[in-house]
Amino acid sequence: MINVADFEAVAAEKLEPGVLGYFAGGAGDEVTLRENVAAWGRWRLRPRMLTGLSEWGTGVELLGAELAMPLLIAPVAYQRLVDPEGEVAMARAAAAAGTVMCLSTLATTRPRDLAEAVPEGRRWFQLYCFKDEGVTRALMDEAVEGGFEAIVVTVDAPRGGNRERDLRTGFKIPEGLGVPSVEAALGSDRAVTIEETFALMEPALSWSRLEELASECDVPVLVKGVLCDEDARLAIEHGAAGVVVSNHGGRQLDRVPAGGDALPEAVDAIEGRGAVLVDGGIRRGVDVAIALALGADAVLVGRPALWGLAVGGEAGARRVLELLRRELELVLCLCGCASPAELTRAHVQRAPAPSLYSG
Numbered sequence: 075m076i077n078v079a080d081f082e083a084v085a086a087e088k089l090e091p092g093v094l095g096y097f098a099g100g101a102g103d104e105v106t107l108r109e110n111v112a113a114w115g116r117w118r119l120r121p122r123m124l125t126g127l128s129e130w131g132t133g134v135e136l137l138g139a140e141l142a143m144p145l146l147i148a149p150v151a152y153q154r155l156v157d158p159e160g161e162v163a164m165a166r167a168a169a170a171a172g173t174v175m176c177l178s179t180l181a182t183t184r185p186r187d188l189a190e191a192v193p194e195g196r197r198w199f200q201l202y203c204f205k206d207e208g209v210t211r212a213l214m215d216e217a218v219e220g221g222f223e224a225i226v227v228t229v230d231a232p233r234g235g236n237r238e239r240d241l242r243t244g245f246k247i248p249e250g251l252g253v254p255s256v257e258a259a260l261g262s263d264r265a266v267t268i269e270e271t272f273a274l275m276e277p278a279l280s281w282s283r284l285e286e287l288a289s290e291c292d293v294p295v296l297v298k299g300v301l302c303d304e305d306a307r308l309a310i311e312h313g314a315a316g317v318v319v320s321n322h323g324g325r326q327l328d329r330v331p332a333g334g335d336a337l338p339e340a341v342d343a344i345e346g347r348g349a350v351l352v353d354g355g356i357r358r359g360v361d362v363a364i365a366l367a368l369g370a371d372a373v374l375v376g377r378p379a380l381w382g383l384a385v386g387g388e389a390g391a392r393r394v395l396e397l398l399r400r401e402l403e404l405v406l407c408l409c410g411c412a413s414p415a416e417l418t419r420a421h422v423q424r425a426p427a428p429s430l431y432s433g
């Protein structure tokens with residue numbers, strides 16, 4: 075297996091159809107799911123020659139901390155569906171790769187246990203807000219006490235998207251696979267289901283609530299799910315340290331722009347006042363380079379790391395991360411950039427429109 079597509083193909087053979095549909099699928103007609111990948115392919119690189127460089131590195135600084143590469147693990151729910159160690163194995167892979175894993179609220183490991191299992195790992199926590207503010211607070215406190223370095227508030231899921239693959243396969247999260255973070259915050263001694271968890275979430279989030287959260291939180295708060303310049307600007311004005319330009323991997327509202335297509339306007343709106351991350355469809359090191367050239371500080375990957383975990387557990391996820399890092403390093407070298415920070419909009423141009431004769 076030499077690239078992410080190879081891992082995806084092997085994972086697709088290995089996983090049972092319901093589980094595969096849950097991880098691979100998107101909402102509605104999956105237009106946005108496909109566009110996420112396609113959008114990066116609509117750019118071409120403008121490499122520079124004779125730059126006199128002989129060393130290249132993928133290291134970056136993000137929110138004041140060093141990372142081995144500008145690529146983090148996106149929050150992905152229920153990772154024990156594909157590996158018995160789930161999020162713990164994923165966090166070990168991220169630690170070995172020198173990057174951050176963002177743990178989902180809907181993870182099968184609670185923040186405190188992840189911190190204990192992988193103390194050396196760098197971690198962020200993805201927060202869903204609950205109607206009961208005490209639950210939201212308890213989740214946030216557990217993460218901050220457990221050394222999670224940022225809170226990523228996901229704002230694009232007041233309800234779950236219309237995932238037709240799950241309807242067709244009849245997929246349900248197996249009984250007994252609960253949501254330990256939420257169980258702990260509720261003080262529940264039994265597994266809570268995904269349906270129960272969604273029913274407890276707050277659909278009516280507002281910018282003032284976000285501002286309150288950010289002001290009560292001792293670590294930086296990022297807003298995940300922003301797709302337009304208005305919301306990018308509002309996030310910063312309401313105390314966020316940055317945004318994640320994201321459409322939830324095409325799983326929420328179908329026919330919204332791809333992450334790569336929404337990125338430039340968010341970058342322009344934020345004007346350096348906060349961090350800009352992007353996710354959706356990153357499958358190659360060159361996709362990462364294009365995102366950075368368009369102004370992102372870093373990217374996240376969801377499914378690629380998940381396919382690695384499904385195929386080979388911790389070692390599989392580690393291999394996917396290393397493949398992407400190496401691909402990025404080679405692109406940097408061939409573009410004449412010593413580091414990711416040197417990529418600018420001058421390093422990309424739009425791909426030509428397909429010709430009548432291009433077959």
Ligand SMILES: Cc1cc2nc3c(=O)[nH]c(=O)nc-3n(C[C@H](O)[C@H](O)[C@H](O)COP(=O)(O)O)c2cc1C
Binds near residue numbers: 322
């Ligand atoms: C199966 C699955 C579960 C996800 N669960 C969450 C979640 O719990 N919270 C969240 O903010 N995003 C969640 N996401 C979205 C990812 O964080 C990320 O935005 C998306 O996967 C990026 O697209 P990619 O998979 O093409 O890299 C999930 C994505 C997938 C595929």
